[in-house]
């Protein structure tokens with residue numbers, strides 16, 4: 374495949390692909406074509422080396438040691454926080470909370486912000502295109518506290534119904550939680566305009582950036598997001614680490630979520646005084662190497678350039694749409710004009726899992742099923758889709774292989 378890599382003026386794909394060892398693997402005796410980046414991304418050698426280096430030479434606990442390696446790794450961990458801050462263009466490092474991932478970040482906000490600001494009869498607004506991780510924490514909060522979950526519908530083409538949104542943002546709405554990019558449809562929501570609208574009614578907004586950070590430049594201050602969350606593993610970093618960005622004005626007022634070592638200033642049996650931001654929200658020994666590895670991953674993306682990544686991935690999406698949409702019986706799910714590099718489809722009379730299994734036999738890794746968006750599947754009346762999700766290391770040659778493999782699968786299943 375190496376020789377058939379088509380160069381784009383935008384990226385040096387051969388050099389980039391050499392940075393990702395897993396991409397040179399074979400699967401089922403075929404060169405791997407990895408198109409499941411929405412589920413998780415592969416890691417560049419720089420990230421893998423950072424993890425190995427940490428365990429070989431830097432392993433120590435942070436924040437509490439007076440000895441050299443503990444102090445050095447504390448500095449490295451806090452530097453990683455600053456890298457995340459700069460990547461998101463947050464105002465302060467203490468607005469960056471290290472978590473386990475997107476799900477964990479949303480649970481933190483649901484429990485902590487929810488406890489402080491949302492009571493029985495209040496409304497929490499989500500959208501029909503949310504990942505379960507941005508539904509269940511709110512649904513559970515509503516069940517426990519008597520609040521009401523409201524849902525913004527999705528149009529047939531896969532965009533948010535903005536007219537409905539206007540009427541759903543009411544005096545009762547205490548938080549609007551929505552995804553920046555849909556993991557199933559690829560839709561890029563106009564979050565800046567939506568946040569402006571919500572703020573005009575005094576409603577804070579949480580943005581799920583799990584599928585945006587790997588593809589787009591994000592500026593939380595420009596967006597004016599109140600909370601912005603994402604996962605390390607979907608952004609070329611390690612698993613088990615993620616980020617909650619929160620505006621200082623909210624985080625300062627929010628009670629701790631999980632408590633324990635690391636979150637305190639002073640403990641007595643009578644009373645505990647909690648630490649300042651960000652440690653108040655980081656209970657226990659964190660994923661130290663994960664935080665450091667995530668910063669390396671963000672640096673890696675920035676070295677390529679987020680705008681170039683977005684432009685190149687759009688080229689891939691346009692190419693995939695052109696090549697695959699002509700396959701007889703294929704229907705694209707998610708036809709918004711503004712899309713990230715997610716290509717979801719169904720084929721008349723065929724189950725997505727059967728197509729996915731036949732693609733795997735040809736070395737092509739895609740995701741099939743409901744993608745943790747069952748309400749969205751219900752909206753379209755389908756059990757699931759086949760989803761090819763591209764990253765900056767994918768190539769048009771790989772899309773050609775996907776097309777050929779899909780045609781073959783269709784033939785076999787017909």
Ligand code: PLP
Pocket residue numbers: 411412474475476477504506507552554555556581583584604745
């Ligand atoms: N939100 C979106 C849009 C996602 O795509 C995902 C994962 O696919 C999540 C949240 C959950 O991410 P994690 O499992 O890393 O917590």
